[in-house]
Amino acid sequence: MSHTAELIAVGTELLLGNIANTDGQMLSRELSALGINVYYHTVVGDNPARLRRAVEIARERADIIITTGGLGPTCDDLTKTVLAECFGKKLVYNEEAARRMRAYFKKLHPEDGHMTENNDQQAWLPEGCVPFQNDWGTAPGCGFEAGGIHVIMLPGPPGECGPMFRHRAVPYLKELTEGTIVSRSLRIFGMGEAAVESRLREKMNAMTNPTLAPYAKEGEVELRITAKAEDAAGAAALIAPVEQELGEMFGELVYGVDVASLEEVCLGLLREKGLTMATAESCTGGLIAKRITDLPGSSSVFRGGVVSYWSEVKHGVLGVEQKLLDEFGAVSEPVARAMAEGARRLTGADLAVATTGVAGPDPDERGNPVGLIYVALAREGETLVRTVHAGGPRTRVRQVAASHAFDMVRRYLTGLAL
Amino acid sequence: MSHTAELIAVGTELLLGNIANTDGQMLSRELSALGINVYYHTVVGDNPARLRRAVEIARERADIIITTGGLGPTCDDLTKTVLAECFGKKLVYNEEAARRMRAYFKKLHPEDGHMTENNDQQAWLPEGCVPFQNDWGTAPGCGFEAGGIHVIMLPGPPGECGPMFRHRAVPYLKELTEGTIVSRSLRIFGMGEAAVESRLREKMNAMTNPTLAPYAKEGEVELRITAKAEDAAGAAALIAPVEQELGEMFGELVYGVDVASLEEVCLGLLREKGLTMATAESCTGGLIAKRITDLPGSSSVFRGGVVSYWSEVKHGVLGVEQKLLDEFGAVSEPVARAMAEGARRLTGADLAVATTGVAGPDPDERGNPVGLIYVALAREGETLVRTVHAGGPRTRVRQVAASHAFDMVRRYLTGLAL
Numbered sequence: 001m002s003h004t005a006e007l008i009a010v011g012t013e014l015l016l017g018n019i020a021n022t023d024g025q026m027l028s029r030e031l032s033a034l035g036i037n038v039y040y041h042t043v044v045g046d047n048p049a050r051l052r053r054a055v056e057i058a059r060e061r062a063d064i065i066i067t068t069g070g071l072g073p074t075c076d077d078l079t080k081t082v083l084a085e086c087f088g089k090k091l092v093y094n095e096e097a098a099r100r101m102r103a104y105f106k107k108l109h110p111e112d113g114h115m116t117e118n119n120d121q122q123a124w125l126p127e128g129c130v131p132f133q134n135d136w137g138t139a140p141g142c143g144f145e146a147g148g149i150h151v152i153m154l155p156g157p158p159g160e161c162g163p164m165f166r167h168r169a170v171p172y173l174k175e176l177t178e179g180t181i182v183s184r185s186l187r188i189f190g191m192g193e194a195a196v197e198s199r200l201r202e203k204m205n206a207m208t209n210p211t212l213a214p215y216a217k218e219g220e221v222e223l224r225i226t227a228k229a230e231d232a233a234g235a236a237a238l239i240a241p242v243e244q245e246l247g248e249m250f251g252e253l254v255y256g257v258d259v260a261s262l263e264e265v266c267l268g269l270l271r272e273k274g275l276t277m278a279t280a281e282s283c284t285g286g287l288i289a290k291r292i293t294d295l296p297g298s299s300s301v302f303r304g305g306v307v308s309y310w311s312e313v314k315h316g317v318l319g320v321e322q323k324l325l326d327e328f329g330a331v332s333e334p335v336a337r338a339m340a341e342g343a344r345r346l347t348g349a350d351l352a353v354a355t356t357g358v359a360g361p362d363p364d365e366r367g368n369p370v371g372l373i374y375v376a377l378a379r380e381g382e383t384l385v386r387t388v389h390a391g392g393p394r395t396r397v398r399q400v401a402a403s404h405a406f407d408m409v410r411r412y413l414t415g416l417a418l
Numbered sequence: 419m420s421h422t423a424e425l426i427a428v429g430t431e432l433l434l435g436n437i438a439n440t441d442g443q444m445l446s447r448e449l450s451a452l453g454i455n456v457y458y459h460t461v462v463g464d465n466p467a468r469l470r471r472a473v474e475i476a477r478e479r480a481d482i483i484i485t486t487g488g489l490g491p492t493c494d495d496l497t498k499t500v501l502a503e504c505f506g507k508k509l510v511y512n513e514e515a516a517r518r519m520r521a522y523f524k525k526l527h528p529e530d531g532h533m534t535e536n537n538d539q540q541a542w543l544p545e546g547c548v549p550f551q552n553d554w555g556t557a558p559g560c561g562f563e564a565g566g567i568h569v570i571m572l573p574g575p576p577g578e579c580g581p582m583f584r585h586r587a588v589p590y591l592k593e594l595t596e597g598t599i600v601s602r603s604l605r606i607f608g609m610g611e612a613a614v615e616s617r618l619r620e621k622m623n624a625m626t627n628p629t630l631a632p633y634a635k636e637g638e639v640e641l642r643i644t645a646k647a648e649d650a651a652g653a654a655a656l657i658a659p660v661e662q663e664l665g666e667m668f669g670e671l672v673y674g675v676d677v678a679s680l681e682e683v684c685l686g687l688l689r690e691k692g693l694t695m696a697t698a699e700s701c702t703g704g705l706i707a708k709r710i711t712d713l714p715g716s717s718s719v720f721r722g723g724v725v726s727y728w729s730e731v732k733h734g735v736l737g738v739e740q741k742l743l744d745e746f747g748a749v750s751e752p753v754a755r756a757m758a759e760g761a762r763r764l765t766g767a768d769l770a771v772a773t774t775g776v777a778g779p780d781p782d783e784r785g786n787p788v789g790l791i792y793v794a795l796a797r798e799g800e801t802l803v804r805t806v807h808a809g810g811p812r813t814r815v816r817q818v819a820a821s822h823a824f825d826m827v828r829r830y831l832t833g834l835a836l
Contacts, residue, residue, distance in 0.1 A: 016642075028434055285720075298727075317735070360714070
């Protein structure tokens, strides 16, 4: 039997336009991968009567209702109270949820270590529900069933909503869906979304099981293959030939399957080979270092780096010769090369990457255009530089530049042409 | 008379999670500035029956319905057809709209210069409507009134929807609205969300105009005061006493009003005083440098920094004495101090901040707990260190540590105790 979910996002900040409903986007994507239809999203403010009305409408047209937001002390646990009421459930004090929240709170504030009364309120949950422990924040979520409708409540902050859905709600939902849904995700770097999509369009339209869907994010494309079958092995068998075909189609541009990011791939490869890396960043301003150190365990391979925003730092710390800076300017191939070599020398790392370019919004004083970036990779005996023209606003230019640095590391460590 | 608008976004790509409903966010913000209430957003796919149902619900609870998307040839002008039908309007061929589309198309494709039949279909608009010429794309929008309800249709692509709203729909709506809404936002760093909220709860509940709402994000709280009055001056007069009261209540913890971030405040202060800064980052791994260089214009005040992830880099590049590292360990007050001083010496900056701590997920080899961070600020003649206990996952610990570094800079530059 096929299920239909409706998303209800609760929060006046959404109706004031302070934030976009990115939870709705994330959940839509995840639910579609699970084979669950989504026909409507509703956004409603922190208002009990209007939320009640939205729930009454949703229960007529969906058998799964997923709410985001309106949990936690600042909104009086509005969502929990209204949903419990709509479905005739009492709120009962969940000792286990309270204990976990106290432990989380104590970890957060070791010096005082006791929760405020507000926080304790969050331990009241609808009777008979499955509590969803929140390891990414305080407000717990939950799932319950009433009259054939499944209700799932998730916290609003995207950093909590995402992991809570994947680690708490998905196992709960899996029991409702017949058969198994399996997804595999190929990550592509080095070809634009429109180009990838136009190569795949006919194929995508012709496919029903598995399905194939592209998702674009700053300079990358993720291709998700989703199959539904009686069991995992059956789904895997449906996916395999498509994965192979895509692998042949995009070749070296596929940097990983079921991986989170280019930096995660680099971390794995560096570890495997027992190598270390370093950074010298100008236009990315610390972003490359930030991205690799976002990953737990990065300290085994990442020694450190220099953010040489000013030319004085390129010269004085990284040892870039003044005459290169004078002759070619800071945004140049020779300076990128010297920066990478300087970072390698300075830190003793096996590999060093460097970036210098124009992140925008304005061209540099030598007239180099926004989006022009030189990305260098230095290793024993050789340094290579890639020239990149990245489009879009400052944030995107910086992300794309950082991704190119990781792509060079990935290609070098897997023996591909740089 | 106060108006209520409901937003209906049309597009299967929204329900598949390919894109977020950023039109909804933009329109909410614009409408709230116009003093028009928004109580609900609905997202629906390219499906006539479901769109009809959404419109039927919306007309019961709003007197202005604004649709985005579902115009143009790729969706058979779904929105226009359904809305015209719902409100009993015929579609009539609008010669003026057709002429303008032809002119736009000719500008875009000077070589062939005639529209496809698909495009010509777009010139059919509901009878008696005000056509909204689209100078940012092809599909025209429109506004009409039927039975006391105003319907506005806008194209979906954000690059068209934004200007179409501001230049076409706003003049149409202005005739309907009375009063203005103004918001002011106080940013607080240094007190948790629950603590801020428990101090304000009674006050918030008692307020109706202006209203007061807290929004939490990693280690920070934003307090938004929103007032409605006949004009902007009237709204400002309602806000002023509340803003003053909150300012007295939270004092030095308020780092700015109507600002985007701590780093933005630091950038402004550094510029104003003609000072420069540098960074030495261990546990934040480049995040402080990344956050300040996210801002255009940061190159005038940010010289650069060192990401000293390994002790070898702390010693070899930043000049932290080996005996400090041996005696106290990398995560210690003396090392934080020496790192900041090293970064300042190395870059010649007026101020340098440093972080060393345990970002997690595991304690360090000396048994320092996750979340323990030393944040240092070095300036001419003095270095101060703040000890921080940050809770939550790795990402949050790092963000909070970086925010403390900016908070120290902010406090130093405004003459507050560190």
